[in-house]
Amino acid sequence: xxxxxxxxxxxxxxxxxxxxxxxxxxxxxxxxxxxxxxxxxxxxxxxxxxxxxxxxxxxxxxxxxxxxxxxxxxxxxxxxxxxxxxxxxxxxxxxxxxxxxxxxxxxxxxxxxxxxxxxxxxxxxxxxxxxxxxxxxxxxxxxxxxxxxxxxxxxxxxxxxxxxxxxxxxxxxxxxxxxxxxxxxxxxxxxxxxxxxxxxxxxxxxxxxxxxxxxxxxxxxxxxxxxxxxxxxxxxxxxxxxxxxxxxxxxxxxxxxxxxxxxxxxxxxxxxxxxxxxxxxxxxxxxxxxxxxxxxxxxxxxxxxxxxxxxxxxxxxxxxxxxxxxxxxxxxxxxxxxxxxxxxxxxxxxxxxxxxxxxxxxxxxxxxxxxxxxxxxxxxxxxxxxxxxxxxxxxxxxxxxxxxxxxxxxxxxxxxxxxxxxxxxxxxxxxxxxxxxxxxxxxxxxxxxxxxxxxxxxxxxxxxxxxxxxxxxxxxxxxxxxxxxxxxxxxxxxxxxxxxxxxxxxxxxxxxxxxxxxxxxxxxxxxxxxxxxxxxxxxxxxxxxxxxxxxxxxxxxxxxxxxxxxxxxxxxxxxxxxxxxxxxxxxxxx
Amino acid sequence: xxxxxxxxxxxxxxxxxxxxxxxxxxxxxxxxxxxxxxxxxxxxxxxxxxxxxxxxxxxxxxxxxxxxxxxxxxxxxxxxxxxxxxxxxxxxxxxxxxxxxxxxxxxxxxxxxxxxxxxxxxxxxxxxxxxxxxxxxxxxxxxxxxxxxxxxxxxxxxxxxxxxxxxxxxxxxxxxxxxxxxxxxxxxxxxxxxxxxxxxxxxxxxxxxxxxxxxxxxxxxxxxxxxxxxxxxxxxxxxxxxxxxxxxxxxxxxxxxxxxxxxxxxxxxxxxxxxxxxxxxxxxxxxxxxxxx
Numbered sequence: 001x002x003x004x005x006x007x008x009x010x011x012x013x014x015x016x017x018x019x020x021x022x023x024x025x026x027x028x029x030x031x032x033x034x035x036x037x038x039x040x041x042x043x044x045x046x047x048x049x050x051x052x053x054x055x056x057x058x059x060x061x062x063x064x065x066x067x068x069x070x071x072x073x074x075x076x077x078x079x080x081x082x083x084x085x086x087x088x089x090x091x092x093x094x095x096x097x098x099x100x101x102x103x104x105x106x107x108x109x110x111x112x113x114x115x116x117x118x119x120x121x122x123x124x125x126x127x128x129x130x131x132x133x134x135x136x137x138x139x140x141x142x143x144x145x146x147x148x149x150x151x152x153x154x155x156x157x158x159x160x161x162x163x164x165x166x167x168x169x170x171x172x173x174x175x176x177x178x179x180x181x182x183x184x185x186x187x188x189x190x191x192x193x194x195x196x197x198x199x200x201x202x203x204x205x206x207x208x209x210x211x212x213x214x215x216x217x218x219x220x221x222x223x224x225x226x227x228x229x230x231x232x233x234x235x236x237x238x239x240x241x242x243x244x245x246x247x248x249x250x251x252x253x254x255x256x257x258x259x260x261x262x263x264x265x266x267x268x269x270x271x272x273x274x275x276x277x278x279x280x281x282x283x284x285x286x287x288x289x290x291x292x293x294x295x296x297x298x299x300x301x302x303x304x305x306x307x308x309x310x311x312x313x314x315x316x317x318x319x320x321x322x323x324x325x326x327x328x329x330x331x332x333x334x335x336x337x338x339x340x341x342x343x344x345x346x347x348x349x350x351x352x353x354x355x356x357x358x359x360x361x362x363x364x365x366x367x368x369x370x371x372x373x374x375x376x377x378x379x380x381x382x383x384x385x386x387x388x389x390x391x392x393x394x395x396x397x398x399x400x401x402x403x404x405x406x407x408x409x410x411x412x413x414x415x416x417x418x419x420x421x422x423x424x425x426x427x428x429x430x431x432x433x434x435x436x437x438x439x440x441x442x443x444x445x446x447x448x449x450x451x452x453x454x455x456x457x458x459x460x461x462x463x464x465x466x467x468x469x470x471x472x473x474x475x476x477x478x479x480x481x482x483x484x485x486x487x488x489x490x491x492x493x494x495x496x497x498x499x500x501x502x503x504x505x506x507x508x509x510x511x512x513x514x515x516x517x518x519x520x521x522x523x524x525x526x527x528x529x530x531x532x533x534x535x536x537x538x539x540x541x542x543x544x545x546x547x548x549x550x551x552x553x554x555x556x557x558x559x560x561x562x563x564x565x566x567x568x569x570x571x572x573x574x575x576x577x578x579x580x581x582x583x584x585x586x587x588x589x590x
Numbered sequence: 591x592x593x594x595x596x597x598x599x600x601x602x603x604x605x606x607x608x609x610x611x612x613x614x615x616x617x618x619x620x621x622x623x624x625x626x627x628x629x630x631x632x633x634x635x636x637x638x639x640x641x642x643x644x645x646x647x648x649x650x651x652x653x654x655x656x657x658x659x660x661x662x663x664x665x666x667x668x669x670x671x672x673x674x675x676x677x678x679x680x681x682x683x684x685x686x687x688x689x690x691x692x693x694x695x696x697x698x699x700x701x702x703x704x705x706x707x708x709x710x711x712x713x714x715x716x717x718x719x720x721x722x723x724x725x726x727x728x729x730x731x732x733x734x735x736x737x738x739x740x741x742x743x744x745x746x747x748x749x750x751x752x753x754x755x756x757x758x759x760x761x762x763x764x765x766x767x768x769x770x771x772x773x774x775x776x777x778x779x780x781x782x783x784x785x786x787x788x789x790x791x792x793x794x795x796x797x798x799x800x801x802x803x804x805x806x807x808x809x810x811x812x813x814x815x816x817x818x819x820x821x822x823x824x825x826x827x828x829x830x831x832x833x834x835x836x837x838x839x840x841x842x843x844x845x846x847x848x849x850x851x852x853x854x855x856x857x858x859x860x861x862x863x864x865x866x867x868x869x870x871x872x873x874x875x876x877x878x879x880x881x882x883x
Contacts (some may be wrong), residue, residue: 028810028824029810030813030815031812031815032817033817034683034690034772034818035802036814036816036819036821037774037776038803038842039825039835041838042831042835042838043825045837046830312693364674
């Protein structure tokens with residue numbers, strides 16, 4: 001027999017208490033009688049007729065002790081392991097969304113409480129249950145698969161990290177459903193503080209919610225009002241059950257610059273706190289601004305909200321092409337780029353300056369200052385300073401990569417076919433990145449007023465755009481030609497993606513991060529700020545409701561143990577029966 | 591207020607009683623009771639033929655006239671009866687809301703009254719643990735008041751062995767021995783009965799129990815203390831225990847009855863709450879007493 005909880009065994013202290021009460025109660029009263037003669041005879045007869053008579057005097061005490069023991073055993077949640085025909089598969093799903101960082105009690109967070117409860121279950125199963133651990137916030141991740149080793153399961157549970165990500169356990173429900181198809185029977189335990197519709201899966205919520213008061217800074221928005229002066233607004237929401245009134249601290253690059261009162265905020269309402277004309281000592285390229293709720297509450301992560309000012313302007317690119325959808329798509333993969341298009345060189349000359357000029361199939365007589373890309377160029381005066389024209393239309397070739405820093409994301413074995421190409425000879429020191437035997441089909445030439453990149457074939461006349469490497473190579477090449485920001489986003493919410501060089505990353509904890517990466521200009525470092533998803537995760541007084549299509553019971557806290565027989569009801573019945581017996585015995589022997 | 595030992599109602603009851611003729615006496619001084627011996631009295635008993643030496647004054651001349659043979663009249667000799675009344679003087683007799691000691695003395699008074707008014711001799715003795723003093727024989731109606739004073743002065747103490755105490759009292763000749771007791775004693779009662787039977791005593795055992803002993807109203811855990819020995823005994827009362835007690839009591843009475851039958855003794859069992867009427871009724875039933883006609 002196993003028990004869900006050993007705490008009720010502490011109540012065994014009551015048993016000696018009952019015995020003590022009986023001993024005290026049995027302090028018999030003196031009674032004078034004429035003679036003991038008949039009483040002695042009586043007791044001889046009693047002992048002779050009923051050997052259990054001696055016991056009978058204390059039978060009520062024994063029954064009461066038995067009742068207490070039955071109740072204690074029932075409270076301890078007894079069950080017999082390995083008795084059911086059901087298989088022993090349990091999927092434990094941990095909600096590690098932002099709200100799980102809130103305090104469960106004075107000492108531990110909801111996630112810590114969930115881990116504790118889960119470890120209790122695992123210890124009770126005693127290595128008899130196959131446990132699969134999932135960790136879920138907006139995505140679901142398998143932490144441990146089908147493992148019986150109690151030590152490993154416990155380690156995996158303890159290793160679960162908290163995040164500040166917005167939670168959505170519906171994904172985990174789907175995953176549990178598909179995982180469960182491999183088993184005849186299973187049970188899923190969702191350790192969460194949120195309501196959840198379990199659908200048809202055999203699962204239960206383990207509620208780790210706690211009704212706690214909380215306030216959050218939903219956002220901070222700032223702008224320069226003068227060269228060395230900023231103004232902004234922060235929104236504070238009261239998610240608690242009582243009015244709040246506190247201070248908002250404003251930090252610029254970690255230095256406190258202003259403290260503002262929020263005024264009285266009623267439960268469920270919010271307030272905007274304005275920071276106006278905050279002077280800055282120096283205008284920096286980029287500053288991090290933080291608004292902080294100065295009071296202690298149940299969830300700390302949402303007490304700060306960050307933003308950045310001074311993020312660079314977008315890069316302007318001019319594409320001169322009759323029609324090249326492949327090229328347009330490739331350019332649009334670049335972040336922070338505004339694409340302008342022109343059909344002819346003449347039309348292009350009428351506009352202003354651009355950070356990058358891309359000539360597709362045409363070549364101007366005079367190359368503009370700055371960065372230029374020539375695709376399938378023609379021989380003009382302007383092109384002579386970049387390359388010399390050797391042959392007009394050379395028949396097909398297989399083009400290979402000539403490794404450069406900006407081709408590092410492409411496999412060195414990559415190749416594609418070209419129907420016709422122009423044989424060009426670069427002037428000066430050129431970086432050749434595409435070649436076919438001895439011919440250079442792609443290269444970059446440095447000049448005084450910028451770089452010129454050349455692709456010596458018509459993209460349409462090759463299978464290059466059909467390759468998966470095409471957008472990557474073009475992005476890297478164009479990135480090499482222009483200045484770009486390393487980060488696609490500089491202010492994100494925890495769990496949202498940001499990109500560096502077309503590769504997505506995410507941050508799961510709020511805060512200010514320094515992110516470095518390889519850009520076309522070499523290794524670069526930028527600041528990323530991550531905010532808490534206050535919209536869904538800051539409300540801590542929601543009631544947890546379990547919906548289940550099998551039985552429409554709500555808030556079912558009783559956890560069935562897989563492959564076991566729950567014998568708690570038997571002990572409750574035994575206790576009732578014993579109380580009945582005691583009552584009858586009491587009336588009979590009174 | 592202490593209960594009065596003998597009151598008007600007591601005397602009223604006694605005035606109509608007399609001892610039954612069943613008890614036959616052969617020894618003793620001349621008295622008011624008919625002896626089995628033939629002797630000089632006015633009470634005719636029988637006829638027999640005249641023999642030499644017979645008092646010719648007793649010849650029935652009328653019979654001679656009718657039958658022409660000499661017959662002499664035989665008359666029953668009137669003898670004095672000896673009544674020995676023993677009251678158990680142990681502490682256990684001083685028990686009960688309707689006290690056994692009072693009731694026992696009333697019974698003794700009743701027997702003494704009836705005996706004295708029949709011109710019999712009464713020996714009243716209180717059986718004590720030590721120094722049992724045999725009662726002196728008293729006769730005549732005026733002796734009754736002396737016996738009452740004696741009984742009123744009785745105290746009930748200690749633990750009495752009935753047999754031992756009775757043996758200290760000399761018994762001469764036939765008589766009636768009335769033992770009034772609760773008979774709660776560890777020692778066997780048979781030697782006492784055997785002794786009294788040997789002494790040619792008509793034995794009357796009056797078994798007196800208080801109502802609290804017949805139907806004890808006890809519950810819970812009790813430390814019962816014996817009033818005689820001061821020894822204690824822990825008992826947890828229950829319906830079952832009381833039932834067994836009742837059975838034990840019945841068995842005890844049954845044994846007493848059996849023992850009495852064995853020695854041709856009368857056994858009168860009475861609960862103090864039933865009063866003297868009960869003992870009178872039982873006495874009549876046992877033909878120990880009857881009403882004067």
